[in-house]
Amino acid sequence: MSIIVKNISKSYGQVKALDDISLEVRPGELFGLIGPDGAGKTTLFRILTTLLLPNEGTASVNGFDIVKDYKSIRNNVGYMPGRFSLYQDLTVEENLRFFATIFGTTIKENYDLIRDIYVQIEPFKNRRAGRLSGGMKQKLALSCALIHKPKVLFLDEPTTGVDPVSRKEFWEMLKRLQKQNITIFVSTPYMDEAELCDKIALITDGKILQINTPEAIKASFPKKIYKVRSSETFKLIQDLGTYNKTHSAYPFGEYIHFTSTQSDFQPSELIDYLKANKHNQIEVLETNATIEDTFMELSK
Amino acid sequence: MKAANAIQVKNLTKTFGEFTAVNNISFHVGKGEVFGFLGANGAGKTTAMKMLIGILKPTSGKAQVANYDITSHANDVKKNIGYMSQRFSLYNDLTIKENITFFGGIYGLKKATIKTKTQALINDLGLHDEANKLVGSLPLGWKQKVAFSVSLLHDPQIIFLDEPTGGVDPITRRQFWEMIYREAHKGKTIFVTTHYMDEAEYCDRVSIMVEGKIEALDSPKNLKTQYKVDSMNQVFLKLARNIE
Numbered sequence A: 001m002s003i004i005v006k007n008i009s010k011s012y013g014q015v016k017a018l019d020d021i022s023l024e025v026r027p028g029e030l031f032g033l034i035g036p037d038g039a040g041k042t043t044l045f046r047i048l049t050t051l052l053l054p055n056e057g058t059a060s061v062n063g064f065d066i067v068k069d070y071k072s073i074r075n076n077v078g079y080m081p082g083r084f085s086l087y088q089d090l091t092v093e094e095n096l097r098f099f100a101t102i103f104g105t106t107i108k109e110n111y112d113l114i115r116d117i118y119v120q121i122e123p124f125k126n127r128r129a130g131r132l133s134g135g136m137k138q139k140l141a142l143s144c145a146l147i148h149k150p151k152v153l154f155l156d157e158p159t160t161g162v163d164p165v166s167r168k169e170f171w172e173m174l175k176r177l178q179k180q181n182i183t184i185f186v187s188t189p190y191m192d193e194a195e196l197c198d199k200i201a202l203i204t205d206g207k208i209l210q211i212n213t214p215e216a217i218k219a220s221f222p223k224k225i226y227k228v229r230s231s232e233t234f235k236l237i238q239d240l241g242t243y244n245k246t247h248s249a250y251p252f253g254e255y256i257h258f259t260s261t262q263s264d265f266q267p268s269e270l271i272d273y274l275k276a277n278k279h280n281q282i283e284v285l286e287t288n289a290t291i292e293d294t295f296m297e298l299s300k
Numbered sequence B: 001m002k003a004a005n006a007i008q009v010k011n012l013t014k015t016f017g018e019f020t021a022v023n024n025i026s027f028h029v030g031k032g033e034v035f036g037f038l039g040a041n042g043a044g045k046t047t048a049m050k051m052l053i054g055i056l057k058p059t060s061g062k063a064q065v066a067n068y069d070i071t072s073h074a075n076d077v078k079k080n081i082g083y084m085s086q087r088f089s090l091y092n093d094l095t096i097k098e099n100i101t102f103f104g105g106i107y108g109l110k111k112a113t114i115k116t117k118t119q120a121l122i123n124d125l126g127l128h129d130e131a132n133k134l135v136g137s138l139p140l141g142w143k144q145k146v147a148f149s150v151s152l153l154h155d156p157q158i159i160f161l162d163e164p165t166g167g168v169d170p171i172t173r174r175q176f177w178e179m180i181y182r183e184a185h186k187g188k189t190i191f192v193t194t195h196y197m198d199e200a201e202y203c204d205r206v207s208i209m210v211e212g213k214i215e216a217l218d219s220p221k222n223l224k225t226q227y228k229v230d231s232m233n234q235v236f237l238k239l240a241r242n243i244e
């Protein structure tokens, strides 16, 4: 196993940030930690990268114990913290060179690894990091975490604030890194990214709700989901909110995902209800659960 | 210029040395509109927004916000708009209540008004138990909801939101958009940036910026028709880097 976490708990004063967490990540696996802000994701990252000690439990990374062998872990992993780790006064290139140097390597040696992401900020390599846009900073931070070719890569919300095109390219890059047998442990608030992981853990309030493949987690969704739309979205949200058979109704782009409290629910009932409430161009279609549906259902 | 427009922009440009961050953009936003200001990282969204709220001087071009010129009447602009920055815009080491009092003061509200507004805000958000907690200890989604409410304290006509939902959990993100919708229904104009393409669908119109220029501007529906795709995500991929 590349990462083993056994019964880890961590409290800050009264607040239990992690409550008896256990999980395992195989070598070369792309493992996603999916949960909202405040769920405890960053605390787990900090423990696994030896920056924080747990109150209870044990963990190892690449066979090294997080307490005894912390020095070996630091040399073997790359870590991109969610909040910026860059030197704002150094230029883009100076930041990257700095991270390469402390790990005894050069930009040239591992350029291949970072190329896809770095080329997008390379035109601005003489600009100070503090003057980059939000998403450009994320790309630089990722390049810095990768430049020493780590065996295990820890990425804490690497794509928050990153635009959709770059997110797509970023995940294609993660898939390529995986082929070089780098283990990737990544957290994200973007539920569509969860679907790209080999395995995911859904986490909230310091507890793991489920660990499985994205397919299995979606298949476990307990209800039928209907996507609903009409000509007036705002009114539709309100009317579904007050409908007496609504279990949940969440906007998903141009549709609302609707589930009913009734197990024998028929879409025609909903159509009648919406017609009675003067909706036009009503559409009610069965649809498949996404990770986002599952997550919202579990954290309800 | 039509009085019905909340924002009117003509040939707005910003350069930093040799580099052009915002390149000659022109557009308008109608009163009560929810306007999505999209674009790739570094496209110039935040820079454009800073000019529109009167905190950054344009290199050239003109804009009117709430009928005030952003260069000659920057202070009037600031009084008539609300703003939430891309990085979090409240003080982490003050409580929710203290933040409201502080910003109420900045906006020049009377003590009694601040008091009633504080109560109303805490009621609306259901934050009775948290009102005296440090903002730094709250989950991001709650902070963002509080920050949005605070940006509304002085009853501005136009609200500028720079990536308000980045990193926010799925349920809170939807609640945030319900708040946006509610304000729009009251006639407020919303100018919002986001990298979530499902959120782009909730806007009346969106513009897509590429390297300092506005490359497309229309309703989500029309953009999808125009680019012959069925999601805003695909529209974005096509425009921002020519990906099929």
Ligand SMILES: Nc1ncnc2c1ncn2[C@@H]1O[C@H](COP(=O)(O)OP(=O)(O)OP(=O)(O)O)[C@@H](O)[C@H]1O
Binding pocket: A127, A131, A132, A133, A134, A135, A136, A161, A163, B016, B019, B021, B039, B040, B041, B042, B043, B044, B045, B046, B047, B048, B086
């Ligand atoms: N003070 C400055 N000096 C030099 N360049 C700057 C300055 N401020 C912004 N820029 C540059 O202007 C460009 C646009 O930046 P801006 O922050 O407006 O992008 P954005 O569209 O908001 O991106 P994001 O989606 O990543 O937030 C970037 O290349 C940025 O590095």
Ligand SMILES: [Mg+2]
Binding pocket: A133, A134, B045, B046, B047, B086, B162
């Ligand atoms: Mg920005």
